[in-house]
Amino acid sequence: MMRPWRIGVVGSGPAGFYTAYKVLKNIKNCQLELMEAMPVPYGLVRFGVAPDHPEVKAVQNKFDVVAQDPRFQFIGNVRLGDTVSVDDLRARFDILVLAYGASKDRTLGIPGESTLNGIVSARDFVGWYNGQPAFKHLKPDLTRGKDAIVIGQGNVALDVARVLLSPVDALAKTDMTQYAIDTLRASKVRHVSLIGRRGPLQAAFSIKELREMLNLPGVTLKYDRDLLVREMNEHSAVLAKDRPKKRLLELLLNYKPPVEPTSRSWSLDFLASPVEFIASKLTPTQVDAVKLSVNTLQHDLLTRRTSAMSTKVHKTMDAPLILRSIGYKSVSVPGLPFDEIKGVVPNTQGRVLQSDHIDEQKIVPGLYVAGWLKRGPTGVIATTMYDAFQTADCIIADISTQDPPENSIVADREEFMKLLTARGQRPVTFQDWKRVEAEEKRRGALLGKPQEKLTSVQDILAVIDELNEKS
Ligand code: FAD
Numbered sequence: 001m002m003r004p005w006r007i008g009v010v011g012s013g014p015a016g017f018y019t020a021y022k023v024l025k026n027i028k029n030c031q032l033e034l035m036e037a038m039p040v041p042y043g044l045v046r047f048g049v050a051p052d053h054p055e056v057k058a059v060q061n062k063f064d065v066v067a068q069d070p071r072f073q074f075i076g077n078v079r080l081g082d083t084v085s086v087d088d089l090r091a092r093f094d095i096l097v098l099a100y101g102a103s104k105d106r107t108l109g110i111p112g113e114s115t116l117n118g119i120v121s122a123r124d125f126v127g128w129y130n131g132q133p134a135f136k137h138l139k140p141d142l143t144r145g146k147d148a149i150v151i152g153q154g155n156v157a158l159d160v161a162r163v164l165l166s167p168v169d170a171l172a173k174t175d176m177t178q179y180a181i182d183t184l185r186a187s188k189v190r191h192v193s194l195i196g197r198r199g200p201l202q203a204a205f206s207i208k209e210l211r212e213m214l215n216l217p218g219v220t221l222k223y224d225r226d227l228l229v230r231e232m233n234e235h236s237a238v239l240a241k242d243r244p245k246k247r248l249l250e251l252l253l254n255y256k257p258p259v260e261p262t263s264r265s266w267s268l269d270f271l272a273s274p275v276e277f278i279a280s281k282l283t284p285t286q287v288d289a290v291k292l293s294v295n296t297l298q299h300d301l302l303t304r305r306t307s308a309m310s311t312k313v314h315k316t317m318d319a320p321l322i323l324r325s326i327g328y329k330s331v332s333v334p335g336l337p338f339d340e341i342k343g344v345v346p347n348t349q350g351r352v353l354q355s356d357h358i359d360e361q362k363i364v365p366g367l368y369v370a371g372w373l374k375r376g377p378t379g380v381i382a383t384t385m386y387d388a389f390q391t392a393d394c395i396i397a398d399i400s401t402q403d404p405p406e407n408s409i410v411a412d413r414e415e416f417m418k419l420l421t422a423r424g425q426r427p428v429t430f431q432d433w434k435r436v437e438a439e440e441k442r443r444g445a446l447l448g449k450p451q452e453k454l455t456s457v458q459d460i461l462a463v464i465d466e467l468n469e470k471s
């Protein structure tokens with residue numbers, strides 16, 4: 001009997017699960033291990049997607065169907081680059097797919113950013129309200145003043161602003177962590193400014209997320225309408241060819257503020273780049289304001305890119321809470337090719353390349369990449385799905401006409417689990433996770449919400465051990 005193809009996938013976010021789904025569908029004779037650094041699956045679906053978007057989180061149900069395939073095994077609490085190396089995995093799997101996402105965020109690199117309190121990464125803030133163990137102790141201080149600034153105008157910036165301005169009673173009915181709900185209940189934040197370095201045409205958020213913000217009860221939007229009209233008129237030919245962008249800008253243009261005065265507001269502040277964070281005079285360790293360079297736009301006809309150019313004029317904006325939301329960043333793992341400039345594993349359609357130098361492009365046999373690690377940290381779950389399918393198609397094309405090479409890979413599932421245990425690691429299975437999930441739902445029901453997440457790795461492992469003992 002021919003041995004099965006041994007396929008390892010690192011990362012259990014949408015990229016990992018969708019790759020697994022398509023590979024399992026098309027390669028019958030295989031065993032697939034989905035390895036994950038956290039003791040729980042789903043990546044940003046659990047730790048990124050906003051709690052008030054349950055319809056998005058429902059994609060987990062599709063992933064659960066994949067996990068029911070007997071050829072599939074989830075192994076949580078295993079970190080590539082820590083518990084296991086690339087060499088360990090290459091020696092045990094015929095095919096290795098890297099889908100470990102983007103686990104850092106971009107920084108501005110300006111004075112005060114890394115030294116002052118009150119400057120919070122949006123990634124950490126999102127992880128905090130979503131119960132990501134690394135951020136449970138973040139404790140953002142929302143009580144220092146009524147103003148907050150978010151730097152960046154992408155969908156993450158809008159998520160963060162919406163959470164800060166939403167009625168807390170509505171959030172309390174979601175799976176947002178209870179400690180975040182309690183903190184938001186005590187929040188004094190009443191106005192959130194979203195700062196974009198470029199103009200309204202370049203705003204990175206999408207229409208559904210903008211509409212949600214415009215529909216927030218008791219919240220007003222402020223923005224420079226003259227600038228929007230000017231930009232729309234000047235670029236009407238471009239907008240005629242870009243329907244989604246045109247619809248988004250029209251939504252903004254047709255916005256009517258509530259008739260009654262509101263206690264909360266947000267603003268879109270275009271054409272401004274942070275150049276320095278300013279310390280409070282009273283508490284010099286605390287941020288009080290950001291100095292911004294006022295920008296103008298420069299359109300490059302050749303590249304069609306619109307860049308922000310500083311006018312050398314500056315202004316300051318006061319706020320004791322500043323969230324940096326300028327994008328995520330993937331990190332390299334020893335033993336893997338990595339393009340530091342693009343922040344991706346160099347690849348062609350998902351097949352990993354030895355080097356990103358155009359004249360030396362050589363495919364590394366058996367090594368693949370999917371998701372944000374493959375194309376950079378942009379795109380919604382649907383984009384990630386198509387991207388993962390492309391990677392899976394490459395794998396299928398590369399192996400479906402062959403048999404697994406004889407004897408080159410001797411290890412099997414059991415041997416791999418033994419290796420992990422020998423390294424002092426406690427691998428978490430999908431069955432373990434389902435028990436954790438049931439416990440989270442039980443705790444959620446007591447609080448009148450769908451789920452109350454366990455927020456420390458220790459607690460998750462303790463619950464698994466306890467429930468396993470009982471069963
Ligand atoms: P991830 O989802 O990040 O998955 C990567 C996985 O790899 C994680 O589970 C991580 O723990 C694991 N990992 C990391 N390092 C290692 C390692 N060394 N070893 C083992 N495992 C590792 N899209 C939508 O369609 N709708 C939304 O509402 C939406 N909201 C979002 C909100 C936020 C805050 C963010 C940041 C993104 C949102 N997106 C949304 C986009 C969507 O989440 C991404 O398109 C998608 O998650 C990318 O999938 P991925 O698998 O590449 O990465």
Ligand code: NAP
Nearest residue numbers: 152153154155156157197198204325326327328378379380
């Ligand atoms: P993003 O969409 O890339 O937005 C990043 C923002 O930061 C942009 O406004 C960008 O402006 C700005 N920025 C980058 N570098 C900057 C700098 N040095 N100084 C000032 N501003 C800077 O990233 P994101 O918001 O992190 O979202 C990541 C992906 O997840 C996106 O594809 C997003 O659509 C998706 N997502 C989706 C949802 C949803 O569907 N509900 C929710 C959250 C996230 P420039 O354009 O000028 O660079």
